Amino acid sequence: MFLSYQLAVALLTGAVCASPSPAPRAIYARQNQSTLQTSPPFYPSPWADGSGDWADAYAKAKDFVSKMTLMEKINITTGVGWEGEQCVGQTGSVPRLGLRSMCMQDSPVGVRDTDYNSVFSSGQSVAATFDRALFYARGLAMGQEHRGKGVTVQLGPVAGPIGRSPEGGRNWEGFSPDPVLSGIGLAETTKGIQDAGVIACAKHFIGNEQEHFRQAPESQGFGFNITDSYSSNIDDTTMHELYLWPFADAVRAGVGSIMCSYNQLNNSYACQNSKLLNGLLKGELGFQGWVMSDWAAQHSGTESAAAGLDQTMPGDVTFNSATSYWGTNLTVAVLNGTVPEWRVDDMAVRILSAYFKVGRTLDEPEINFSSWTLDTYGPVHYAASQGYQQINQHVDVRGEHASLIREIGAKSTVLLKNTNNTLPLSKPKFLAVIGEDAGPNLYGPNGCSDRGCDNGTLGMAWGSGSSNFPYLITPDFALSYQAISDGTIYQSVLDNYATSQIEALVAQADVTSIVFVNVDSGEGYIEVDGNIGDRNNLTLWNSGDDLIKNVSALCSNTIVVIHSTGPVIVSEWYDSPNVTAILWAGVPGQESGNSITDILYGKVNPAARTPFTWGADSASYGADLLYTPNNGEGAPQIDFTEGVFIDYRAFDAKNITPIYEFGFGLSYTTFEYSDIKISGSGVTPYTPTTGTTSAAPVLGNYSTIISDYLFPNGSFPRIWQYIYPYLNTTDLAAAADESDYGKTAAEYLPAGALDGSAQPKVAAGGGPGGNPQLWDVLYTVTATVTNTGSVDGEEVPQLYISLGAPTDPVKVLRGFERLSIGAGQSTTFTADITRRDISNWDTVSQNWVITNYTKTAYVGSSSRKLPLSIKLS
Known part of the structure; x- marks a missing residue:
């Protein structure tokens, strides 16, 4: 009842997370859908002001932009087109001022589409370490590798999806369905990447919680007849207390770029949603960097510019279309007055502020790889087959990162069960390793494009979030080496369906069996075994459940290792007395086998915690994916009616006992908690932000002579399909690619969209991340944790608040x-x-408030094991 009431209140108060009116081309498709969620407009787009620790970078950016021409500004706001140059996304350059083309490159686990790079553990895996230092170290190492390849922007880290539903295909790229764990992971990773001199791009903003129906053309390719991306319909409270929370942490950490997502939010595309981009991100959170579109997620020209988009990637409307919403069209829009000069100036200032903030200069090394081929020589303009030169220098950027990857892989492995101290192993007499997941992909670790298969051990999931393995240490390889060194009999069967051979092996005397099983998922452009990005269910793949049951029926000492992109259903076998130990090893990266061996043999004492809840069945989670369109040919509607109640919050609210609760994990030693105390700091009351901004700065006058913007024929060759800012004719209406550019702004832009005058400040804003007083420390809680066992170990005490x-x-x-x-x-x-930490979002005042209800702090080892509690005074 609460959720329906909460949503109704948000609607009645106008507090639903909002967006601009749809672009004219979309209004007619929706005119009879009066029940669809909508969003009020927020204009104009706030301009950067250098607040927080951005002042120095902002001053440098303003100075640089003041020297740029209009076309040079547009050149850095528009990508050059898919396969136009070497990176998955690349802007035009400003050679007159010495600014190299900016390179945007996946991925959140390592540099994509190149060689001599590392493959790191997934975001979800590192979240399981509950270790801020490892979050940061992983980000720093990934940033260093991107920097070494000549990358300007690493397209990560990820907090969208946050993991609303456990079947979500890209949950593994992010951290956790808990916003605090996810936010800390996002912030610390951002700091690491940017300390390496690479701009982090936090993504996907926002409500991007499933792969099904994220793009109409992609969905049509899989047989779904829809015309628009799905709409995530999210109320105001849920937006602030759950989905926006980790992005606020990233903004406070200084993230340079944020990628808007494919989906719609309350029936307005995320990349042209003015409430989302102008109101929440730039207004309330005080974001000083720039908003980049996901690849082909832009759906309009002037509307998206007014709504807060700052850069379009990869630049073309659809891949290799040779058309762009911006480029030439943005030049036309400024010349005919439909986009004000200050808005383009602000786009450029935001991009360059982030560039200078991470220490970038004008003498950056060239890009030394190509995303489109590993050949040493080839065309730099791949789509056009032009510019033949050396495009891959095969620079080895791995450094000493293998040891960090191995450490994270081990420290992220969650020990879920350990009956009678089965683990750690100590020179077992006979070790049998069973399962395809223990062995190699017979086509090689990179044998499936973008890792789009589930062959062999799961070291990385699929999609644009993947990268090429330099090697992959399989569990079979690492365990066999350990066993041979120990004098252990070691045999393995790496075919899940070799039933007779498996039974013959594990039925022998004195056998310790380790069964490796997995679950894969990924991005929605790839289908694997009928799973279109998202998982179809929560069961193990390749008959993994039957494999475990068959082995454990014959072997009384069966250890199960799960590699997966999220929780799985273990109800059929987890409590079997013959299943003596269970470990979740996530998606560990290139050192997979070494990492799991370190845990199994006690070289590392496990302390990881599960970053999500393990339920007895999929229905326990509440928030399911939408697998079938529900709005005819229009945008599928996904109503987030569960509000903030996802994962452990849903289990708690419904009083459902999980198999393994959020934050749970065992150790080879034991711990006790005692002596909780609390102290207060006497901080002054919260003050909403007031006042007005300065007027939008205009950094230089542009020429009004139309002929100045014509393509400079003879100066350089025109590249086929390349996106330029130049005009082909002095007739502005004819120069534009779409009819909207022949209209006046008043015909289709909401009121205030062009207004560059001083604007009221957002009450909940005031600095990067929001009102700075939100981070005032009101209380400090302490507790004593004692290792009551006989071996050294690590423990993860957790603080929860009611x-x-x-x-x-x-x-x-x-x-x-x-x-x-x-x-x-x-x-x-x-x-x-x-x-x-103790505030709620108030939809009436549009601010954070501390309610009069009693607050209680709890400390313990998991979300369901909280022996200590104390009330906040």
Whole structure:
């Protein structure tokens, strides 16, 4: 009842997360759909002001932009087109001022589409470490590798999807369905990437929670007759308390770029949703960097410019179409007055502010790879087959990162079950390793394009979030090496369906069996075994459940290792007495076999925590994916009626007992918690932000002589399909690619879209991430954690808070720390509680408030094991 009431209140108060009116071309398709969620407009697009720690970079950017011509500004806001140059996305350059073309490159686990790079553990895996230092170290190492390849922007990290539904295909790229864990992962990874001198691009903003129906053409290719991307319909409270939360952390951490997503939000495309981009991101969160479109996620020209989009990628309307919403069209829009000069100036300032903020200069090394081929020589303009030269220098950027990847792989492995101290292993007499997931892909680790198959062990999932393995250490390889060194009998069967051979092996005397199973998923342009990006269900792949049951029926010491992109249903076998240990090893990257061997043999004492909940069945999670269109040929409608109640919050609200709760994980030692204390800091009351901004700065006058914008024939060759800012004719209406550019702005842009005068500040804003007072520390909680076992270990104490209202979650994670504690020793866990931590979003005042309900802090080892509690005074 609460969720329906909450949504109704948001609608009645006009507080639903909002967007501009649809572009004219879309209005007619929706004119009879009065029940669809919509969003109010927010204009004009806020201009950057250098707030927070952006002042120096902002000053450099303003100075640089003031020297640029209009076409040079447009050149860095528009990609050159798919396969136009060497990177998956690339802007035009400004050679007159020495600015090299900017290179945007996947992925969130390593540099995509090149060689001599590392493959890191997934975001979801590193989240399981609950270790801020490892979040940062992984980001730094990935940033260093991107920098070494000549990349300007790493397209990651990911908090969209956050993981609303466990079947979501790209959940593995992000961190966790908990917004605090996800936000800390996003922020620390951003800091690491940017400290390496590479701009981080946090994505996908926002409500991008499934792969099905994210793009109409892609969906049509799979037989679904829809004309628009799905709409995520999210109420205002849910937006702030769940989906926006981690992006606020990224903005506060100084992220340089944010990628808007394919989907619609409340029936307006995310890349032209003015409430989302202008109101929430740039207004409320005070974002100083730039908004980049996902690839072909832009659906309009002037409308998206007014709504807050700053850069279109890869530049063409559809791949290799040779048309663009911007480029020439944006030049026309400024010349005919439908886009003000200050808006293009702001786009350029935002891009260059982020560029200078990470320490970039005008003498950056050239891009030394090609996304389109590993050949040493080839065309730099791949689509046009022009510019033959050396395009791959095969630069080795891996450094010493293998040891970090191995460490993260081990420290992210969650020990879910360990009966009678089965683990760690110590020179077992006879070791049998079973399952395809223990072995290699017979086509090689990169044998399937973008890892679009599930052959062999799961070291990486599929899609644009993948990269090429330099090698992949399989569990079979690493375990056999360990066993041979120990004098252990070692045999393996790497075919899940070799039933007679498996049974003959595991039925022998004194056998310890380790069964490796997996579950894969990925991006929606690839289908694997009937799974279109998203998983069809939560069961193991390749008959993994039958494999476990068959082995454990014959072997009384069966250990199960799961590689997966999220939770799986283990109900049929997890409590079998013959299944003596279960480990979740996530998506670990290139050192997979070494990492799991380190855990199995006790070289690393496990302390990881599951970053999601393991339910007894898929219905327990509540929020399911939409697998069948529900709006005729129009945009599928996905109503987030569960509100903030996803994952453990849903289990708590419904009083459902999970198999393994969020935050759960075992160790080879034991810990006790005691002596919780709380202290207050006496911070002053919260003050909403007031006042007005300065007027939009205009950085230089542009020529009004139309002939100045014609393509400079003879100066350089025109590249086929390349996106330029130049005109082909002095007739502006004829120069534009679409009819909207022949209209006046008043005909189709909402009121205020062109207004560059001083604007009221957003009450919940005031600095990058939001009102700075949200991060005031109101309380500090401490507790004693004691290692009561006989071996040294690490423990992850967690702080949860009950916000008190009957409509709130039972508890929400608000802090954690991974602590090293010697055997028999104690240490102190300390966690600060900020104003934001104990606030709720108020839809009436449009601000954060601390309600009058009693707040309680809990400390323990998981979301369901919280022995300590204390009320906040």
